[in-house]
Each structure stands twice: as structure tokens, then as C-alpha cells.
Amino acid sequence: MSELPRYEYVKLADAIAADIASGKLPQGAALPGERAMTDLHSVSIGTVRRAIVELRKRGLVATLPAKGTYVIGMPESPSDAREVGEPNT
Secondary structure (H helix, E strand, O other): OOOOOOOHHHHHHHHHHHHHHHOOOOOOOEOOOHHHHHHHHOOOHHHHHHHHHHHHHOOOEEEEOOOEEEEOOOOOOHHHOOOOOOOOO
16 A cells, blocks of 8 residues: 655654654754745745644644744654644644
8 A cells, every 4th residue: 555645744843843852852942933944944934834833733832923933842752643644624
């Protein structure tokens, strides 16, 4: 059975969640700004915004208006990622 493609925002959210789990982005750390993340990950700003929403739903980050997005939690386990290719509803 072939693997379904994953949405780009899910890939980005998973990459950021992995950085949080590894300690590269510790609790309290600020994520780069949206525009910086578009350059850093070679994705659109819409993809970055959807990835941040996904990370908020997972309880990993919080966004403070005019301040930025900060790490507030750790992934419970490596299997926290949603099923491959599953859309965000």
C-alpha cells in the first residue's frame, strides 16, 4: 500500500514539533517570525500560518499578539503526529 502525501503545513508542524521534542526549541523559546520561517523552510506564508495553528492545536505553542509565537509544551510522544495525509478539519 502506498503512503498518502502529507500536506506541507503538517510536514512543517512536524518538523517544528521535532525541534521542540529534541530541545532545540526549549519551553519559552520564541519561534522565528512568519516571514523568517518562509525563507528558512522555503514555504509560503499561508503554510507557515497553518503550521502554527496546527502546533497550537497540539498544545505546543501559544501566540501572543504583536509579541510572537512561543513554545509552551512538549510533545507527549513521537506518535503525536496526525495520520499521514489526514487533513486538518
